[in-house]
Amino acid sequence: MTDHLIDARAPRDLHAFIASLPKAELHVHHVGSASPRIVSELAARHPDSQVPTDPEALVDFFTFTDFAHFIQVYLSVVDLIRTPEDVRLLTYEVARDLARQQVRYAELTITPFSSTRRGIDEGAFMDAIEDARKAAEADFGTLLRWCFDIPGEAGLESAEETVRMATDDRLRPEGLVSFGLGGPEIGVPRPQFKPYFDRAIAAGLHSVPHAGETTGPQTVWDALTHLRAERIGHGTSSAQDEKLLAHLAEHRIALEVCPTSNIATRAVRTLDEHPIKEFVKAGVLVTINSDDPPMFGTDLDNEYAVAARLLDLDERGVAELAKNAVEASFLDAAGKTRVKDEIETYTTAWLAP
Numbered sequence: 001m002t003d004h005l006i007d008a009r010a011p012r013d014l015h016a017f018i019a020s021l022p023k024a025e026l027h028v029h030h031v032g033s034a035s036p037r038i039v040s041e042l043a044a045r046h047p048d049s050q051v052p053t054d055p056e057a058l059v060d061f062f063t064f065t066d067f068a069h070f071i072q073v074y075l076s077v078v079d080l081i082r083t084p085e086d087v088r089l090l091t092y093e094v095a096r097d098l099a100r101q102q103v104r105y106a107e108l109t110i111t112p113f114s115s116t117r118r119g120i121d122e123g124a125f126m127d128a129i130e131d132a133r134k135a136a137e138a139d140f141g142t143l144l145r146w147c148f149d150i151p152g153e154a155g156l157e158s159a160e161e162t163v164r165m166a167t168d169d170r171l172r173p174e175g176l177v178s179f180g181l182g183g184p185e186i187g188v189p190r191p192q193f194k195p196y197f198d199r200a201i202a203a204g205l206h207s208v209p210h211a212g213e214t215t216g217p218q219t220v221w222d223a224l225t226h227l228r229a230e231r232i233g234h235g236t237s238s239a240q241d242e243k244l245l246a247h248l249a250e251h252r253i254a255l256e257v258c259p260t261s262n263i264a265t266r267a268v269r270t271l272d273e274h275p276i277k278e279f280v281k282a283g284v285l286v287t288i289n290s291d292d293p294p295m296f297g298t299d300l301d302n303e304y305a306v307a308a309r310l311l312d313l314d315e316r317g318v319a320e321l322a323k324n325a326v327e328a329s330f331l332d333a334a335g336k337t338r339v340k341d342e343i344e345t346y347t348t349a350w351l352a353p
């Protein structure tokens with residue numbers, strides 16, 4: 001990422017600490033992680049698309065007037081992914097970018113429905129992501145796991161197709177750990193997805209819907225009650241409901257906070273108005289994530305720098321945030337211990353006189 005992305009108000013040493021800190025990323029979208037280089041490469045391959053081929057022009061293309069505009073642009077990038085080789089390239093390159101930021105473990109949200117409805121064969125799609133996952137682990141040491149999400153606005157057909165692909169033994173990829181729900185929330189009530197989440201949960205998947213990103217706290221309650229959410233994507237509007245905050249804290253339901261995303265999609269007006277501080281004050285388990293980093297002009301390191309500034313954290317505080325993400329992840333117990341130990345060892349060495 002380039003220098004303009006750095007939250008310049010965080011101290012330089014803290015940036016250096018964050019850059020080498022081992023991390024976990026729990027909320028990052030597959031297509032939304034395509035770097036400008038990959039987007040322009042795919043756009044050049046498919047000149048009929050409206051996506052610019054010049055990486056510089058992408059900065060303007062990735063400036064959103066509101067959430068609906070963001071989804072429209074997002075889908076134009078989805079349209080660039082047309083072959084299993086495109087899927088493999090994208091996934092492997094996303095892993096490379098994560099590894100560069102010392103991400104040891106990432107749960108990548110993938111929307112298989114959007115690709116298969118555009119003509120990519122289901123089996124070939126699954127093979128492509130799995131092939132990239134294994135190559136990334138071998139080449140970069142970064143563990144990737146998948147969250148398959150329903151693009152809610154695409155209707156119940158998308159829910160049916162997504163849960164089918166997530167639970168059919170002939171298709172379900174080895175790396176799949178969770179089931180999600182994304183896209184716009186307005187006009188897309190969470191309760192209608194209960195039967196699909198029930199089936200995914202019965203098949204052993206964890207429930208991680210987006211909720212309270214662009215609508216109020218009732219959507220978060222709905223995600224908890226009807227979809228049995230174990231973590232909440234964003235959950236920003238939870239800050240408007242004290243009882244909800246207390247419930248999230250008591251039940252250790254982590255929020256996947258993505259500060260810059262909330263500004264880029266205009267869900268929150270300014271970073272200083274972001275409710276992250278209220279979450280921490282209420283005892284909620286807060287994790288820091290990047291969502292669609294190149295589209296939002298950020299990366300995970302920058303999100304940690306933003307969080308450090310908003311929460312007034314030093315290195316020790318930032319390390320605790322990084323451990324929160326490991327704790328809230330779906331890694332097994334041994335894996336969690338390994339990454340948390342790595343964070344601790346790194347932090348202790350950094351702070352040693």
Ligand SMILES: O=C(O)c1cccc(C(=O)CC[C@H]2O[C@@H](n3cnc4c(=O)[nH]cnc43)[C@H](O)[C@@H]2O)c1
Nearest residue numbers: 029032111114149150151153154182183184210292
């Ligand atoms: O694939 C289609 O044909 C289709 C038709 C209608 C709507 C959709 C979507 O809504 C796709 C949205 C898709 O957006 C993803 N996403 C990425 N970043 C975010 C975010 O910050 N907040 C919510 N959703 C996000 C997500 O993976 C959705 O499933 C598709």
Ligand SMILES: [Zn+2]
Nearest residue numbers: 027210233291
């Ligand atoms: Zn998201």
